[in-house]
Amino acid sequence: MIAVIDYKAGNLTSVVKALHYLDARDVVVTQSPDVVHGADKVVLPGVGHFQATQLLASLGLTEAVRESIAKGMWFLGICVGLQWLFEGSTEAPGAPGLGEFAGMCEHFPAKEIKQMDGKEISVELKSPHVGWNSLEQIRPDSRLLRGIADGSFVYFTHSWRAPVVQETASVTNYGGAFTSAVERENIMGVQFHPEKSADVGLRVFRNFVEL
Amino acid sequence: MLTKRIIACLDVRGGRVVKGVQFVDIIDAGDPAELAHRHAAEGADEVVLLDITATHEGRGTLLETVRRAAAKLFVPFTVGGGVRTADDAAAVFDAGADKVSINSAAIARPQLIGEIGSSFGAQAVIVAIDARRGAKGAEDAEVYVSGGRKPTGLRVVEWAREAEERGAGEILLTSMDTDGMRNGFDCELTAAVSQAVQIPVIASGGAGSAEHFAEVFGRGKADAALAASIFHFGVTSSRELKTQLASAGVSVRLPC
Numbered sequence: 300m301i302a303v304i305d306y307k308a309g310n311l312t313s314v315v316k317a318l319h320y321l322d323a324r325d326v327v328v329t330q331s332p333d334v335v336h337g338a339d340k341v342v343l344p345g346v347g348h349f350q351a352t353q354l355l356a357s358l359g360l361t362e363a364v365r366e367s368i369a370k371g372m373w374f375l376g377i378c379v380g381l382q383w384l385f386e387g388s389t390e391a392p393g394a395p396g397l398g399e400f401a402g403m404c405e406h407f408p409a410k411e412i413k414q415m416d417g418k419e420i421s422v423e424l425k426s427p428h429v430g431w432n433s434l435e436q437i438r439p440d441s442r443l444l445r446g447i448a449d450g451s452f453v454y455f456t457h458s459w460r461a462p463v464v465q466e467t468a469s470v471t472n473y474g475g476a477f478t479s480a481v482e483r484e485n486i487m488g489v490q491f492h493p494e495k496s497a498d499v500g501l502r503v504f505r506n507f508v509e510l
Numbered sequence: 511m512l513t514k515r516i517i518a519c520l521d522v523r524g525g526r527v528v529k530g531v532q533f534v535d536i537i538d539a540g541d542p543a544e545l546a547h548r549h550a551a552e553g554a555d556e557v558v559l560l561d562i563t564a565t566h567e568g569r570g571t572l573l574e575t576v577r578r579a580a581a582k583l584f585v586p587f588t589v590g591g592g593v594r595t596a597d598d599a600a601a602v603f604d605a606g607a608d609k610v611s612i613n614s615a616a617i618a619r620p621q622l623i624g625e626i627g628s629s630f631g632a633q634a635v636i637v638a639i640d641a642r643r644g645a646k647g648a649e650d651a652e653v654y655v656s657g658g659r660k661p662t663g664l665r666v667v668e669w670a671r672e673a674e675e676r677g678a679g680e681i682l683l684t685s686m687d688t689d690g691m692r693n694g695f696d697c698e699l700t701a702a703v704s705q706a707v708q709i710p711v712i713a714s715g716g717a718g719s720a721e722h723f724a725e726v727f728g729r730g731k732a733d734a735a736l737a738a739s740i741f742h743f744g745v746t747s748s749r750e751l752k753t754q755l756a757s758a759g760v761s762v763r764l765p766c
Contacts, residue, residue: 312603313580313584316580318580320582320584347630347631425733427679428512429679429710430515431512431763432511432512433511472511494606495585496584496585497584500584503583
């Protein structure tokens with residue numbers, strides 16, 4: 300059974316729709332720690348504010364996820380769901396993340412350095428980062444990104460980003476490199492929205508469903 | 511690198527896609543679900559469905575249309591037209607939309623922007639602005655509502671800033687001066703709005719060729735551009751448009 304956690308952070312319709320489209324069996328939308336304990340796989344979607352992840356703690360879901368992934372349950376965090384796997388976010392400094400990966404998520408810088416005519420110039424960087432950007436330096440051993448080539452485009456919409464760490468499975472460049480996918484054994488996350496990323500996104504979901 | 515987005519727009523009336531020039535000679539152009547799917551397959555980065563019926567009786571039909579279109583659509587999907595309350599928006603999201611576009615309703619009650627955003631996230635709220643240049647040109651362009659019939663007295667740049675402060679995720683800027691003329695986007699106006707806000711600006715109105723898109727992405731500083739009637743006159747698909755843009759040096763999502 301695949302449990303899709305509903306913590307009132309945006310719209311789950313399209314994630315569930317994509318899983319059904321791929322003939323994933325037994326997809327359950329839930330807020331129950333018991334359901335998470337009984338799941339083979341858990342998807343934590345989420346757009347919106349990092350603060351919303353605090354609802355996970357108050358519903359007992361943080362502990363349920365922590366215990367289940369320690370036992371090998373497959374976990375996929377999307378967008379804020381990826382950020383939650385890190386230690387926290389400057390968006391909500393009082394709300395700790397799961398801490399599976401090191402470092403804090405930070406806001407995109409206000410400016411970026413660009414090369415122009417051999418000189419470095421500082422230009423304004425818009426945020427949020429909205430639109431199609433490419434996956435780079437895909438780790439060849441990534442199971443989540445299996446069959447996806449460097450330079451493939453996926454859809455992003457976010458203002459905070461996770462740092463590049465040892466477990467980073469791909470980076471994306473916008474005001475510098477950030478983690479667009481992260482993976483260690485059964486724990487996985489993507490900053491982009493696979494449910495909105497056409498064929499590349501569906502491939503990510505298929506890889507997860509087939510694990 | 512973040513690419514420039516090409517957004518395919520479908521005008522829908524009574525559950526069918528219609529096309530026409532400046533709202534005259536409207537003809538049936540097909541089934542919205544089929545066309546949305548085809549645009550996505552042909553490389554559109556997003557699809558917008560604009561309900562131009564906007565009557566009370568039409569709402570049920572619209573939601574059914576949205577549901578059918580969303581079923582197999584895996585690119586961002588925006589629905590506009592007739593969204594007046596947070597409940598209207600919730601119904602559209604429930605049917606499978608990712609974003610709603612609000613226009614007159616946001617002018618009438620600007621709190622609506624924040625109300626939708628607080629439940630569904632800022633990224634789900636597009637504020638659409640219909641603009642017409644004033645005596646001084648782009649700098650005193652004015653916001654119009656009711657399908658462009660009613661002036662509001664609001665300056666476009668100021669309203670765009672307010673919409674951003676209230677939590678809009680993107681601005682969809684339509685120039686009524688250039689709309690339907692096929693002589694190019696209003697780059698000056700688009701640049702003025704794009705420089706005034708941090709959120710993405712989608713340019714609309716006036717596309718007649720691939721060069722027009724290249725201009726609005728360059729000089730107009732647009733983050734995305736709406737392509738509607740261009741597909742009815744000459745350029746046949748997003749793929750063709752993007753291929754032309756790529757050879758003009760614009761960063762676009764290819765292959766798609």
